[in-house]
Amino acid sequence: MEKYYNGVVGQMLEGLGSVENNSFLVCHRGEVSMEHLEAAERAKERTDIYFAVYEFSGGAIAGAYEPYISIICDMFRRYRKGNFEDFLEECDVYYLHRPVILNYFRNEAYRREDTILLGEVEYEQERMASALEQMLLRLAEKCPVAVALNNFQFASRSTMVLTNRLISGENPNIGILLGVNETSVIPEFLKWEWDSICQKLDDEGRSYHIGNVSQKKKSLLEKKEGGVKVNQETFDKIARIVALMDFEQAFYLLRDIEHRIKFDNLEVENEIKYNLMLLLMEVSILVQDISKALEICEDLEKIHLPGKELECRFEQDYLVAIAYMYQGKLPEALSYDKKALETAKKLEDEDCILKAEMMETQIQMSGWYNIFFCAQEVKVSDRLIEKLMKRNLLNHLAYIYIYAYDNRPENLVKAYRSGELPLNFSKGIKLAKKIGNEKLINAAYQKNIMIAATNGMYEIALFYLFRTYEAMRNKETVEGGRIYSGAGYNLCAMGENELAKEYYDEAVRRFYRLHKSEEIAEVQYNIALSCIMCGEFSEAEDCLTWCMKVVEKLKLNSLRVCNLSKLYGLLALVSILQGKQFNCEKYLDNCRQFLNYVLKKEKLDNGDIGVVHDYAKIDDDMFLYTFSRALLAHYEGDDKAAAELYEKAEKYFKGCEGNQFFSQELFRKSRMECFQALGKEELYQGEKAVLDQYEESRHATFNSFKEEIIKKLPPVERKSGKIGKQALDELLWQESMVLAYKRQKEQFDFISAWQNLIDETGGSAKNMVETVVKNFLNHFNVDCALYVRYIDRKPQVLFNNTGKEMNGQALEQLERSFKHNMGGFVISKISSNYADHQDVVSLFGEDDVCSMVAVPFFNNEKLESFLITYVRMKDNWHSSIDRYMLNEEDLNMYRMLFREVKYSLNRIDAYDKIYEMNTKLYLSAVTDQLTGIYNREGFYRKLNSLLGEFEQGRKKPELGLMFIDLDNFKHYNDTFGHDVGDLILIKMAEIFKELSRDRGFVCRYGGDEFIIVFYTAKKASLEQWAKQIYTMIAEAEGFEKEIAESLGEAVCIPQQQRISCSIGIVAKEYIRDEEEINAMIKQADDLLYTIKTSTKGNYRI
DSSP states (O other), rough: OOOHHHHHHHHHHHHTTSSOOEEEEEEESSOSTTTTHHHHHHHTTOOOSSSEEEHHHHHSOOOTTTTTHHHHHHHHHHHHHHHHHHHHHHHTTTTHHHHHHHHHHHTTEEEOOOOOOGGGGGHHHHHHHHHHHHHHHHHHHOOOEEEEEEEEGGSSSHHHHHHHHHHOOTTTTTEEEEEEEETEOOOOOGHHHHHHHHHHHHHTOOOOEEOOOOOOOOOTOOOTTOOOOOOOHHHHHHHHHTTTHHHHHHHHHHHHHHHHHHHHHOOOOOOHHHHHHHHHHHHHHHOOOOHHHHHHHHHHHHOTTOOOHHHHHHHHHHHHHHHHHTTTTTOOOOOOHHHHHHHHHHHOOOHHHHHHHHHHHHEEEEEEEETOOOSOOOOOOOHHHHHHHTTTTTHHHHHHHHHHHHOOOOHHHHHHTTOOOOOOHHHHHHHHHTTHHHHHHHHHHHHEEEHHHHHOOOOHHHHHHHHHOOOOOOOOHHHHHHHHHHHHEEEHTTTTTTHHHHHHHHHHHHHHHTTTTHHHHHHHHHHHHHHHHHHOOOHHHHHHHHHHHHHHHHTTTSBBBOHHHHHHHHHHHHEEEEEEEHHHHHHHHHHHHHHHHHHHHOOOOOOOOOOEEEEETTHHHHHHHHHHHHHHHHTTHHHHHHHHHHHHHHHHHHHHHGGGGHHHHHHHHHHHHHHHTTTOHHHHHHHHHHHHHHHHHHHHHHHHHHHHHHHHHHOOHHHHHHHHOOHHHHHHHHHHHHHHHHHHHHHHHHHHHHHHHHHHHHHOOOHHHHHHHHHHHHHHOOEEEEEEEEEEEEEEEEESSSOOOOOHHHHHHHHHHHHHOTTEEEEEEEESSGGGGGHHHHOOOOOOOOOEEEEEEEEEEEEEEEEEEEEOSSSSSGOOOSOOOOOOOHHHHHHHHHHHHHHHHHHHHHHHHHHHHHHHHHHHBBOTTTSSSSOOHHHHHHHHHHHHHHTSSSOOOOEEEEEEEEEEEHHHHHHHHHHHHHHHHHHHHHHHHHTTTTTTTEEEEEETTEEESSSSOHHHHHHHHHHHHHHHHHGGGGGGOOOOOOTTOOOOOOOOGSSSSEEEEEEEESSHHHHHHHHHHHHHHHHHHHHSSSOOOOEEE
16 A cells, blocks of 8 residues: 555656646545655655655644645744744735734734624625635745645544635645545534545546555544543634634534533543534634534533623623624624623623624624615714724724715715715725725625615716726626626616616526526516516516525525515516416515504514615515506406505605606606506696606616617626526536535434433423523524413423513413314415414414414324424614524424423423322331421431532531430320320420431431431531520420310420420531431430439430
């Protein structure tokens, strides 16, 4: 095997500097080391090349971009002169990444201050990989580089990404040899990069398979015997991986550690465990596993770090705020951020205060994530701006300048006419250019394009579109495709429909190459508007239907450019325009489900801030809805009702005129037709004048700059064919299958964790249900849940966060519904069965429930328990990264999960009954049945338990012991009978029990003998307590009153015959075993005997 390896190493070295494709993959099935290969030893001695061998190991954590980043640092020190910071700038390293790489070069710890934004994760990862590639290529110009990476299957994801880039670059100055053990199992998150590398080298004939030793497959995280110890060094390594943006690798490693802590009883110091779990929470957000982040937060609550309570509270609340923000739960996010800010102020920590203040602004703008819909200007304090500038947090500051200001259309018009950018927008662009954030620059121009286009300012929209296109370095991206789609939209608005179609086709081709069905759906939406404008209603319906198919298949809440109510409104419009009355009514019903909620929310004045509504608010939606209803009324011959609806539609039209360029002519002509049918000539002429004025103004405006604008348009590949419907359907099917596979795998993982959670959650049924339901809500990103079980046919509410009181009447209503729906049901605003379950939905607020699953469980037709869970309507659906309409798959999944909960509750009930029986049996064995205190058996069991505590150091090994014998007890028995004798024993036991409470314990040692054990050997205390016993007995006055009540007649007991006791007292320190305690009992008994033979009713110590 070594012979083959030497040959491949020699081939790589021979081609270095002359052969472009100089990378190789060697696959084997044995244990091979490259470090001491003969060819490698010779290469290390050469001075004309840089040669490095790196051995990855399954028993160690692979660093991000290792060994490339170490090679870069080493080569710079050897072959370059000057400052490393200048080299970073020369290689176009992203401004925010320079401190990270610089600190790596200096071998110093680093944690960036400017927060990583979820919307920029992919962009930053691309910039990091690109920068390191450029740095290595620059250094290879000085000295060719050959790298041998053995056991490459254990490399980190970022190392695989960079390797993939390097072997695709065809640079003759870089040679790479990858040694791979074929028996290893590659984790799912590495599969794409791994397969890409292997396929590429295999296709080019640079892949060799040697050795055929059959071995058991090894996993990526196979540990050495005894396991890898998790300590501070582990945390530091993973933190560095996070700093270098390899979040997927960090997530994988941290999940493995979490699993070992939870299920393999891995022992980790509390502070290290806390820091690792906090890092997992942060990384979970960055890989968009928000439910995992919230689950980890609950685990963090259980870790106590003395003296750091406030710091922990801040960190958890701050990250929960981020998680809720990206889930689209903005009020909850603001609430947690407020808590974090209050804690930061208590800490008097300026860094934490600033982070919380920054977060407040970010939440108000939906986390800067999918900011396409931007409704209002956000008030930002000058003090916060000053803090950001002082701390050099330029990226966050750029976002604020770009998105928090200059969102009014009039600002764009004023700036455009002056030939300058809006003031604050300009500041943001300058900052974005300074740090090199091309993604933000692109998104900033897109924001202005959106504002201009939706307000009918198409010239301004195209101006910013040109600016965006010119600023792009890589145009073969999603952003590049959106430029073409945006150009088509604005050309359509200007009446250039044929040219618009060419740009739409180009956008579809680009998105098709990128496998982006959702983006294609947005283009189809724009094409539908163009078709409506041209009177091609059937074609428009096809486009809109495909959009809806994408929403359903990819489980989206909406399209980026269009929410569901607008889609339904457009479908209703094109349906009635084709005479499809039934379809129109169906789509109007769907549309109304959303608009009822929005209308009511608009009327509320609750003073909420920071909850961002869609940019177009409801005017667009309400116009389409009312316009379609007017056309439907006209179609049915009710022109009077149609005229009233047209009047309402006119009011909404004025609020969204820029968005309705495609329907302006259609609306006016339809209204004219209605007026004509009603014989209202004056109104007809007035409407015609409005339409004529619009057409004249439109042509005059657009003709003045149309020719100049068309010249500046991005080029179109006119020779390329149009992507057909079948090809688009196949792409959508492929994407939906990938999504389904990913989701199925996540669900399988969750089912396993769910079962463990149920099994491990202790305590009562209510405690178990509360724990698992909270975990369920976080994982599935549903808002509310109600869980009820029945015991002896009586309902018991074990979980309810719906905010609705579940009284007897409401529960009876639910029971009746479930008897008619024993299999449960799932509904959503877009499902046809929504109205069928109004009896259930109404209990939770019809306009508050967007999507609901109800799962009942019956046994012999008797309702045992049920779950109702639902997604609430949201003000802003565009900020959610993981929300969708619930469907049958969810119903089936939830049924399976909560069947396990039902079984677990049954086990808890059975366990409780067994525990109760066992407790009774145990108590009967150790408890004196008459007095309820320990008997002799219980006494010795308690002593054995105490000896164990002494041995473990939990209690000081000292005891005081009182041996007590009752005086005059025989008189009571002989005079009043044994029932009174039993009463006296009970009453005396109560005195002894009261005295020993929190100080020790008491037992009935036999007959009328008692022993009290105290947890102290201080004789003064024991003597004091003995005196208290006599005081309490004296106060009882022989228990005459109690005896009289028992006999039903008055009694009088002479003083010398009244009940009392004699006490022998012994104390001892440093007790080691039971023999010493037995000796104490005998000693106390001997003391008691001396009292009995002399004077009764006394103690001796």
